[in-house]
Amino acid sequence: MANGSRQAAWEFFGAELKRRRENAGITQVELGSRVFVSGGYIGQFEQAIRKPQLDVAQRIDEALQTDGIFERLWRKLIKEQPYTEYFAHVAELERLATEIYEYAPMVIPGLLQTPKYARAVFLASNPLAADEYIEELLMGRMERTRLLKDATRPVYWAVLHEAALRIPVGSPEVMAAQLDHIAALMRERKVLVQVLSSAAGAHPEMGKMIKLMEFEDAPPTVYTEGVLSGNLLDDPAVVKRVRSSYDLLRATALSGEASLALIESAAEDYRRCASTT
Template identity: 45%
Template structure:
């Protein structure tokens, strides 16, 4: 049996509390199954917390304190871990950004926005500013920097296998001036080629298909069950219920079948980038027939 890999408690605040949770649990002589009992949380969730990969929610911290007799220790400290993990991300996305670093595969459906892992700083800045018009420049730049850091996972020794499916409208909608859009599309092509990722486009001529609503991310892990993340404008939800995760993954497979091939998708992005570079994008839009 391989030796157990203990978390590095010095790495960050979540890792510290994860290591402390494991220490206190083992000191109490409890297994993960015994600690999870009565918490409405699964063993994989607790295991990820012990490894510093997910923050401890308030309801679970209270359960753990009661089960381990830790006198409110974890309830008092779970807010510290939450702030440390947020690091420029929306609170509801903080766990997801951390989990991306440990994922074996990441599969995204993006009907409205280019996925964060493929964004350029100008695009991220425009999106953040549109969603938060009253934010200060410092707040905007903090979020842009956090989004750019996420892409560093592609530099890891064993980066996750990445698969993205985008709606065609994302490459047609001028979220930036033409030059910025050309740079964004060329950046997407560069990331896909450099990381040997897979990208598909669902054409605007496509009929009804699975996943017509909402951004979705599916992540699998080498040592934990898969999860699904769904997001709307000001909220997001992690789903780990196995039956529901299975349904989402089946829908994603159906979406793959409805999308263009990788070759056709990349050719479409390349052509769109050239149109933006040559100032032909708006001319093509004006010549498109109205529905």
């Protein structure tokens, strides 16, 4: 499903939600209270600004007694997303975010990946998958990276642990090109990237990837990922705590200038390695 038709489908979801809510004679605030979200969120669902998670769609069906229509619509729309079920909503939120902050302990974040690096990541996770499946995953990943090329791109700030630079993904040529790509984005001032040196030792979020997203008209969210699972959190206390941890990571990381130098040095190391093989 193309982006335009997918958005139109979510707009239908929102319009149907509004129609059925109004027919039931309840306000956005009242429905929000019944499904454990704010009335503002219900308004954003109805305008297709935000997409509900599955459990919220299920609770809306219960509250409005709609015989599962919103769950079925949700499953249909998510199934046709080029992302895994647990990440599809995060990909939608990335497009709405005004600011995105990431910490990557082992792998270059998806928004910064080159096609060849991303393909190597997918192949490592799906060694027996058909080429068509890998290409489908790759198309979804590359669609996301266009976000940083748009004129209205969000502020993007990433902290990469040095391990993400040093762990080979694909060939040395792939790694060199990947690091060159990050360096180019930094020099073009499209992204802010810092490297957390291995010499820094222990730090607040060892081994945990973090994605913080802020929005113009909605509360900030935090996304973390585990094995074949993801957690999207918007509890203000949790977000505040994670933001504090992220600030500590940034304070511990190398400066932007030193980080760029390290990234370019690592790229050169990979090029030398490629020339000797």
